[in-house]
Amino acid sequence: QVQLQESGPGLVKPSETLSLNCTVSGFFISAGFYWGWIRQPPGKGPEWIGSIYHSGTTNYSPSLKSRLTMSIDTSSNQFSLILHSVTAADTAVYYCARNTHPVYYFDRWGQGTLVTVSS
Amino acid sequence: SYVLTQPPSVSVAPGKTATINCGGPNVGGKSVQWYQQKPGQAPALVIYTDSDRPSGIPDRFSASNSGNTATLTIRRVEAGDEADYYCQVWDRDTDLVVFGGGTKLTVL
Numbered sequence: 001q002v003q004l005q006e007s008g009p010g011l012v013k014p015s016e017t018l019s020l021n022c023t024v025s026g027f028f029i030s031a032g033f034y035w036g037w038i039r040q041p042p043g044k045g046p047e048w049i050g051s052i053y054h055s056g057t058t059n060y061s062p063s064l065k066s067r068l069t070m071s072i073d074t075s076s077n078q079f080s081l082i083l084h085s086v087t088a089a090d091t092a093v094y095y096c097a098r099n100t101h102p103v104y105y106f107d108r109w110g111q112g113t114l115v116t117v118s119s
Numbered sequence: 120s121y122v123l124t125q126p127p128s129v130s131v132a133p134g135k136t137a138t139i140n141c142g143g144p145n146v147g148g149k150s151v152q153w154y155q156q157k158p159g160q161a162p163a164l165v166i167y168t169d170s171d172r173p174s175g176i177p178d179r180f181s182a183s184n185s186g187n188t189a190t191l192t193i194r195r196v197e198a199g200d201e202a203d204y205y206c207q208v209w210d211r212d213t214d215l216v217v218f219g220g221g222t223k224l225t226v227l
Contacts, residue, residue: 036216038162045205046154046162048216059214062120095161103168104209104216105152109161 002027004096004110012090012117018083022096022110023076030054030074034099036106037070037081039092047092051099052079086117123206123219130225131196139222141189141206151189152207153182155200156221162205166191193224201226 008020022035029035036051050060052070060068064083072079083090093114097106124142131137141151151169154162165176169184179194193200206219 038218045221046207046218048218051216061215097161100167102211103150104214105150105164105167105207106154106162107164107167107173109163112161 002098002108004108006094006096006110006113008113010114010116012086012115013119014087014117015085018086018090018115020081020094020113021078023078029072029077029079034101035072035079036097036099038095038097038106041092088117091115091117121210121217123208123217125206125219125222128223128225130227132227133196133198135196137193137196137224139191139204141219142187144187146187146189146208147185149208149210151184153191154205154207156203156205196226198226200224
């Protein structure tokens, strides 16, 4: 059974860098699929952040592309998100998810982790 | 950028049929997914590629997609169906993902 688990700081200061990891169990991330990040601000709908393939190929949301880096480590079965220069608008629950391709949808999700941007 | 419009709320009595729409320019030409999200939980896929159901999703859930509107239909609504529902498209032309704003389904 595929399981995903996000990890990282719950509080980040404005202008600093948000870093999150997603650990996948029950499935080898090198076996296929893209792996995605989605965030959901409090009381709002989900927003796709970006997706990465095991080869390292990435696909980023245009609205976040200039601040975003995603990476993948098949040896540890993890993938990561780095978002630079955060503001209060980046406060959200961040989810990692398994991402089908070529039609993008998200069939397995982590439980999510709340990241608050505040001084 | 591509925008998907959903009604903020839909109410339905138990045992009746709920219909949730998702509007967007030529959404019928895109692949639409639907997610159910209960409080404190991650979204869960209930419909993919317009009308397919993942294993474990009851056949009370169905969907269609044509023209400028995609529709999620839940028949014989149960109290446990009360949740937020989000549509999502993948735009093959831009290779980008867009979510709708969500619809809160209330079971009366």
